[in-house]
Amino acid sequence: MAGDAVIEARGLTKRYGANLAVDHVDLEVAAGEIVGILGPNGSGKTTTILMLLGLTEPTSGQAIVAGFDPLRDPLEVKRRVGYLPDQIGFYENMSARDNLAYTGRLAGLTRREIDERFEAALDRVGLGHVAHARVTTYSQGMRQRLGLAEILMKRPSVAVLDEPTTALDPHSTQEFLDMIRGLKADGTAVLLSSHHLDQVQSVCDRVALFNRGRLALSGTVTELAARVLGGGYVIDVEARGDKVPELLAEIPGVVRVQPLGGDRYRVDGQRDLRAAIARHLAERVELTGIYYATPSLNEVYARYFQEARDEIE
Amino acid sequence: MKSSRHGSPWTGLGTVVAKETADHLSSARMRILEALVFLTALYSAYLAIQAIRQTIGESPFLFLRLLTMTEDPLPFSFIGLLGFLIPLVAIALAFDSVNGEFNRRTLSRVLAQPIYRDALLLGKFLGALLSLTIALVALWLLVIGLGLLLLGLPPSTEEMVRMLGFLVATIAYGGVWLALAMLFSVLFRAPATAALAALGTWLLFSLFWSIITPIVTTLIAGPPEGILGPRLIYLDVQQIIDRLSPNTLYAETALALLQPATRALGPVLLSQLEGAVLGAPLPVTQSFVLIWPQLTGLIAATILIYAIAYVLFQRQEIRA
Numbered sequence: 318m319a320g321d322a323v324i325e326a327r328g329l330t331k332r333y334g335a336n337l338a339v340d341h342v343d344l345e346v347a348a349g350e351i352v353g354i355l356g357p358n359g360s361g362k363t364t365t366i367l368m369l370l371g372l373t374e375p376t377s378g379q380a381i382v383a384g385f386d387p388l389r390d391p392l393e394v395k396r397r398v399g400y401l402p403d404q405i406g407f408y409e410n411m412s413a414r415d416n417l418a419y420t421g422r423l424a425g426l427t428r429r430e431i432d433e434r435f436e437a438a439l440d441r442v443g444l445g446h447v448a449h450a451r452v453t454t455y456s457q458g459m460r461q462r463l464g465l466a467e468i469l470m471k472r473p474s475v476a477v478l479d480e481p482t483t484a485l486d487p488h489s490t491q492e493f494l495d496m497i498r499g500l501k502a503d504g505t506a507v508l509l510s511s512h513h514l515d516q517v518q519s520v521c522d523r524v525a526l527f528n529r530g531r532l533a534l535s536g537t538v539t540e541l542a543a544r545v546l547g548g549g550y551v552i553d554v555e556a557r558g559d560k561v562p563e564l565l566a567e568i569p570g571v572v573r574v575q576p577l578g579g580d581r582y583r584v585d586g587q588r589d590l591r592a593a594i595a596r597h598l599a600e601r602v603e604l605t606g607i608y609y610a611t612p613s614l615n616e617v618y619a620r621y622f623q624e625a626r627d628e629i630e
Numbered sequence: 631m632k633s634s635r636h637g638s639p640w641t642g643l644g645t646v647v648a649k650e651t652a653d654h655l656s657s658a659r660m661r662i663l664e665a666l667v668f669l670t671a672l673y674s675a676y677l678a679i680q681a682i683r684q685t686i687g688e689s690p691f692l693f694l695r696l697l698t699m700t701e702d703p704l705p706f707s708f709i710g711l712l713g714f715l716i717p718l719v720a721i722a723l724a725f726d727s728v729n730g731e732f733n734r735r736t737l738s739r740v741l742a743q744p745i746y747r748d749a750l751l752l753g754k755f756l757g758a759l760l761s762l763t764i765a766l767v768a769l770w771l772l773v774i775g776l777g778l779l780l781l782g783l784p785p786s787t788e789e790m791v792r793m794l795g796f797l798v799a800t801i802a803y804g805g806v807w808l809a810l811a812m813l814f815s816v817l818f819r820a821p822a823t824a825a826l827a828a829l830g831t832w833l834l835f836s837l838f839w840s841i842i843t844p845i846v847t848t849l850i851a852g853p854p855e856g857i858l859g860p861r862l863i864y865l866d867v868q869q870i871i872d873r874l875s876p877n878t879l880y881a882e883t884a885l886a887l888l889q890p891a892t893r894a895l896g897p898v899l900l901s902q903l904e905g906a907v908l909g910a911p912l913p914v915t916q917s918f919v920l921i922w923p924q925l926t927g928l929i930a931a932t933i934l935i936y937a938i939a940y941v942l943f944q945r946q947e948i949r950a
Contacts, residue, residue, distance in 0.1 A: 367948060370742055372738065372741055372742065372948045373947065373948060388635075389634065389635060389636055390635075390636045390637065391635065391637070391744075391746070392636070392637035392641055392744040392745075392746070393636070393637070393744070395742060395743055395744040395745075396744045398742070399742075400738070400739070400742035402735065402738045402739055402742075404735045405735060405739060406734040406735030406736040406739065407734075407736065407739075408653075408734070408736060409734070410653070410657075419645070419649055420739065420740065420743050422642075422645040423642045423645050423646075423740065423743035423744065423745050424743050424744060425641075425744060464739070467739075
């Protein structure tokens, strides 16, 4: 296990009868790192999370979470891990405070610790003013925040967030993403499962892409772009003239040229090609703009699964 | 892949019991059922007391008669009412105990805390049993208080011991129905289905078991009458089938404890009655010896049904 890794999974496998839900997954997450888990529904993301939490038993393989084996020491793991499930539920007849106090007591916190922490946690997620209201009066967004408050109260080494921004409006989503960044600032490792690729890209240090139970790709978005799009650098070019795509394709290091509409083109390159593009186009066409574009996780994702589908067909 | 788990399976048990008990005692569902049981049971006891006051010198066990007498307009005695209504209360307490957690989507959040499923399930059972016990003890004290007030006599020590035994048997009887309702709440994801299954079982044992028993007995042991009269094998088989019902076990326990003259709970041969003074009360210790199999049967049934629910719950996937 790497020195600062708080999650390390080796060959983690889960089989339901003939169905292989998770197939030999290797995963490592360091302290204070945010790792996004991506993949279509049924690709094994949630099952992997449940195995890491000790909530379901792996068929084979091993995991170490916060220094403990979830299979042998699930209680120790769960003491150190905060979990926000994809569809979170609370006891409707109880107040936010009582809901947190209940899980706090289950987590082994003393009454004094609960009293000290719950107010700070609810204030941090913006629910301090409704701490004593029944959860039945809460909107879905407030419930998601309350789930995060529960994690904050626990002060875990690892936070596992499964689709935390589903059902949140854009403003709440941004606030929620800031809170996730706050967890990172506290030194908490975050495992974030989401279908919102732009959000994952904006907040995650690394990404793990699941497909059919396997961990297909893992790395930074730039690394994934290099592997999937064939170039780690994406440059947007604005130029008027004939045969701009052909001219761009002539430049050594250009992997792909994609028209974006109008006079705009996207170039995938093996390195930063802005200077070479400027030199090559300047005397041949009217070059009006050249920008370094961050590779989009959406593109990486779409291309990877397009190629995966093509391979199957 | 098998591995031994570390940490106590009972971690968090107390927290779950406290939360479940508080939930039950403050729920509208429990209050409505308590009101129903308290009103009917107290009315039944009141009617019995009115009748007893007319014939106060006829029995040394006035408080026990208070529980067993049937007086118009109610068709049941106090114990008959409890036998009928306790399963209803138990089912109401437990039919959505596990599937409710799934449906509210609280299960994964709770089990993500340092707690094993063992503690969650047992905590839910004990919480419901504790709530039922609190309600039954309150009812028991109320009936004794009513008896003291209206009869003007305190219960004897023997009556208190017998009534305490009856209270324990009633709690054990409630435990069977709690475990059964909990089993259905593990089996069926929809609470309505679980409630219907539990109520169906309750109706089966309350209303139809006495109809089913002779049919099944005849199939197994042949006709009830032989050339020389009733056949013993038929009576034995009938009793065995009858006692598969928790209602029968409870009714026999109540009968032996609250009617001290009861000397046997099955077929009695004439040779066994030799030397017996018919109608004379049995010592309380002998009454307890008599009901011991019934009481342990109720407790064993509770443990068995709970164990089945436990195994099923352990095998369920957490993701809703």
